[in-house]
Amino acid sequence: EAQVTQNPRYLITVTGKKLTVTCSQNMNHEYMSWYRQDPGLGLRQIYYSMNVEVTDKGDVPEGYKVSRKEKRNFPLILESPSPNQTSLYFCASSRITSSPLHFGNGTRLTVT
């Protein structure tokens, strides 16, 4: 089954404790991206990647890192999480840039 898999689905952590949210897709998509969703703000892009070793900032990259060492994986790293990073996070991928994004099921992160 074609899918984007994010883990974990739910995560509660404390300020400053490094964490990684994993994202993997099995569709051989070149393009992958991370979004955060906050009430009243819609989804905002954090980082995106056009291919292996090619990443770039989206609208809200501060406090986040990503890497793309393999085509299928695109982890999101929070080196020192803060409470303002409490949000619902989505990973997404697509084949070509005019194709619709396929989304993971989301990761609900709470930073206390």
Add this chain to the structure above:
Amino acid sequence: AQKITQTQPGMFVQEKEAVTLDCTYDTSDPSYGLFWYKQPSSGEMIFLIYQGSYDQQNATEGRYSLNFQKARKSANLVISASQLGDSAMYFCAMREGLLTGGGNKLTFGTGTQLKVEL
């Protein structure tokens, strides 16, 4: 300026009626794509329909159609014969620079919460 504007935070519709969800966009790029996604209360994002800026006809997918008015920069989603399962948040999104090697950024609106009533 907002790239994507959805002016209806919430909408109600009776079951079996049609409903239009508004979306206006702002871009100077001639090549772009417009998408609609549905997010039910379970949280997943479901792709509904796509319209390219050069498409001559309005997109349709089953009960979903897109009323694309390029000059007005609007891309309204029309859901015909609403069902209870259509109750969800709906997001309009735009991808720019499709012919210039861009398309890296998908900008979302703030969403419209649709409630279908009996």
